[in-house]
Amino acid sequence: MAVPAEDVHGGCEQNGSKSKPKQAKSHPGRRRGNDSPAIASARNRDLEALRQLPADEVLAAVDHNGCGCLHWAAGNGDVDTCRYLVELSEGSATHALTWNQRTPLHYAARNGQTEACQWLAQQSADVNALARDEVSPLQLAVWQNHLETCRWFVEEAGVDPLQRNRFGCSIAHWVSQAPRERAGDPQGEALLPLARWLRLRGCDFSATQEHGHNALHKAGWSGHAELCRWLRDECGLRDGKQDEAGNFAADLAEMAGHHALADWLRAECSAARAASCRVLGVDEDADSCVLREAYLRLIRCTHPDSRSRKTPEAAEVSGTESADFDDFTALHGAYRHLVREGGRGSQRNPRHEERLMLCDVGGDSSAPLLPQPTSGMAQSEQREEQAPGGGPGLADIQLFKARLLTVICEFGSKGFPVSSLRKKYAQVWGGAALPRPADFGLRKGAGVLEMIRAVASDVVQVEIGPVGQDPLLHAISPGSVGAEPAAEERVQMEPETQAPDARRGGLQGEAVELRSESESTRTPAMPLEGKDLMPLLRKGDCDEEDLLECLKDDVRGRDPLEDKSDQAAHQRDKDGWTPLHWAAQDGHERLAEKLLDLRVSTNAADHCGATPLMLASFNGRTRIVEALLKERSTDVRQGNSYLTTALHYAAQRGHASCVIQLMEHQAEVNATDRHSDTPLSWAARNGHLEAVKALLELNADPLQDNNASEDPIELARGNGFDEVAEMMEAAIGDPELLAMSA
Known part of the structure; x- marks a missing residue:
């Protein structure tokens, strides 16, 4: 059985090819296309074609998921090709990893290639190797219902059948969520032999994982009716336990569209019927x-x-x-x-019945829970009235925020994984599709995270974890956008591509030269009566004690169910700046700490996508950068409308200490803006020696081209910074690569 690309969850997309006037550069670790002859030969079991290719090309070839030739050969059960590849690599290929840390043994186990598993184990492959999220080969074999392969792992290779992954899922959870095509007909019947064998091996089907799911939850979600019946009859499970989001197994079955199974779980498998x-x-x-x-x-x-x-x-x-x-x-x-009642249980998630926080635009809590159906003409007139410019109306945005919060709040303080948002949104809201970024006027190619930051940053925070882990969404207060207009701009930029009369304000840019406005451009001094925070911040010369005084009554923090947009800490001006933006811009460290204590959004973006972290990094406010990075919700990789990150700004201004701070919190060292410039490109272009040194030590790529086919070395030399260019050349130390760069 081949290993199709779609079977590897996730993936790394290939960048579009660019037309360059000179030879494209490459270096070890830079991936090639997934149409390489070596990958095609391994996928097609063509050993003779592989033998005709250069050894270096065969060993370096990877597809778009990071799978090498040995991954494909192992997944195909092609032991002869596996033997050739291992000999060619002198044994190192058995430990090759994909982007999600899977070894060839993972793919052999996943596809039930027992003979290939045995052979790889003889070549010192680790039978307990853990991929991303602590997924083992045995877990994949169980997931795909390969009983004989599972027997070999447990009975001959000595693998522990009671193991769990990072989410606390046991082997029982894996078999309960097997793909439908592997579960047989009637649905789930083919899983029973493996399930019985696992139970004899001590697997506890009533055990719960991190989100409160037991095997019955997983089987209900997957639609495995016969397995649900077996769990009731032989394991004694009843649908009487709610998961962390309040769902019973019947709720999950209903969400996934398995309505007959959901009805059976309520009628025949409820704890009430058993009682x-x-x-x-x-x-x-x-x-x-x-x-x-x-x-x-x-x-x-x-x-x-x-x-x-x-x-x-x-x-x-x-x-x-x-x-x-x-x-x-x-x-x-x-x-x-x-x-009389058929023994039916009453297991339903009460949160789905409540449909939290949905009201009309005017805030009338007595308004209908959901917008009422209207004719096509009425909908057109309504949208035109709400959005004269053709963009999304206020009702569209408010409905999206309310629905988004309903989904996210189910997971409480643990956060909701972004990768599950589309599916969960449709389940909770009766098949309604998650809006597209284009529906809110965002750029083509914008992702879900960018849409949430642009549209709902006042009610949702994005938590970015370690590399490889799913970002999490956390609900915050639905504070208002544009609570108070600002009379003056605070930071201006002059991008080479921007028209002279373009509006200023915010970090709009592609890490081009920005400058703080002079004192003369700030709003004239104002009296302190009222002590409104925004006017004081715009003034620019107020004592920090006066700024803190404005927050003395704003101490309760943020509640997702309570609108506190009038509170000083959560206001925005006409350009989308919050008080935290101002604190990061002007270096008000105590004010920033106070605002963070009040749980303001650290990822709030202005109209150009600039965040407080970008401003602090641009201005070298190391103490504020440190405070922002301590907040688990801060997205260090967030880009603005031009895909520029905080690391770009720190590098552009030569703030080496900020560069190091950001990298210590998983900033992407080779992130590219819309012109494909990396942080190293900007540090080199401006001749910032210490920033370049810091980036090189963190494995920044000095040979990565931008859209103009200029790499950082060329940018440094072109601007007369020969010392910076020489430092990057010395860091490479490869004459062949340097010759290609010339």
């Missing part, structure tokens, strides 16, 4: 005749008249069955529940 059956002393699959017979038999023993007369039946049962019931009412209630 009623226990009261009557019958099996959960008992039909109406059995239920009635048990009820009539027991009612004679528990009815008050029967007890008072001391009938032979009551005396016979006294001390045994009758002792199991508190009174006649319990027995009658159980029978009524099973016969």
Whole structure:
């Protein structure tokens, strides 16, 4: 079985090719295209074609997911090709990793290639190797329902069947969410042999993982009806446990479109049905005749008249069955529940019923929960009224924010993984698709994170974790945008490509020269009555104590359910600047700390996408940069409208200490702006020796071209910074690469 690219979750997209007037440069580690002859030969099991290719080309070839030739050969179970590749690499190929840290053994296990697994293990492949999120080869074999491969891993290779991944998912969770095409028909029946074998090996199907899911939750979500029945009958699981988001297994089945299974879980697998059956002393699959017979038999023993007369039946049962019931009412209630209500449970996530925070634009809480259906003409007129310029209306944006918060709030303080947003959004909102960035007027190619930052940064924070981990979304207060207009601009730029009369303000740019405005351009001094924070910040010469005084009543923090847009800490001016932007611009360290204590958004972007971290990095405010980076929600990789990051700005201004701070928090050293310039490109262009040195020590690429086919070395020489260019050349130390760069 081949290893198709779509089977590898995620992936690294290839950059579009650019027309260059000179030879393109390459260096070790830079990926080639996924159409290389070596990859094609390995994928097609063509060993003879591989033998005809240069060894270096075969060993260096990777596809767009980072899979090398050995990954494909192992996934195909092509042991002969595996043997050739391992010999060619002198054994090192067995440990080759994809972008998500998977080894060839992972793919052999995933595709059930037991013979290939055995051979790779003989070549010192690690049978317990953990990929991203601590995924092991055994977990993938279980997920794809390869029983014989699983037997080999556990019984011969000695792999622990009780292992868990980073999310706390056990082997039981993996088999319960097997792909539909591997689960058989009826759905889930083909999984039963593996599930029974795992249970004999000690796997606990009732165990929960990090999000509160047990095997029944996973099976319900995946639609495996027969596995759900087995979990009830043989493992004793009932749908009586909610996950961290408040969902029962029936909720998850319903969200995924498995409505018949959701109905079965409520009718036949609820904890309430099990309790009623226990009261009557019958099996959960008992039909109406059995239920009635048990009820009539027991009612004679528990009815008050029967007890008072001391009938032979009551005396016979006294001390045994009758002792199991508190009174006649319990027995009658159980029978009524099973016969008249079908034994149905009431397991539903109450949060889905509430549909949090949806009201009309004017804030009328009595307004309909969702916008009422309108005709096509009425919708057109409504949109035209809301958005004269053809863009999204206020109602569109507010509805999106409310729905987004409803989804995110289900996961509480743990945060919601961005990769699951599209699916979860559609599930919670009855099939409604997550809006596209283009619906809000964003650039072509903008992603979900960019859309959230542009449209909903006042209600949602993005938490960026370590490299390779999914960003998380956290709900914050829905503060207002444009709470108070600003009379003057605060930072101006003069990009080479910008028209002379273009509006100023914010870090609009592609890391081009910015300058702080002079004191004469600030708003004239104002009296302090009222102590409104925004006017004081615009003034620019106010004592920091006065600024802090404005926040003395703003101490409760931010509540996603409470609109506190009038509070000083969360205001914005006409350009989208918050007080935290101003503090980062002007170096108000104590004010910044106070604002962070009040849980203001650290990723709030102005109209050009600039964040407080970008301003602090541009101006070299190391203490404020440090404070911002301590906040787990701060997105160090966030780009503005020109894809420029905080690291670009620190490098452009030569703030080496800020460069180091940002890199210590997983900033992307070779991030490119819209002109494909990297932070090193800007540091080299401006001759900042210390910043260049810091970036080189952090593995920045001095040979990476921008759209004009200029690499950092050429940019430094072109601007007369020969010392900087020589430092980069010395860091490479490869005459061949230098010759290609010339």
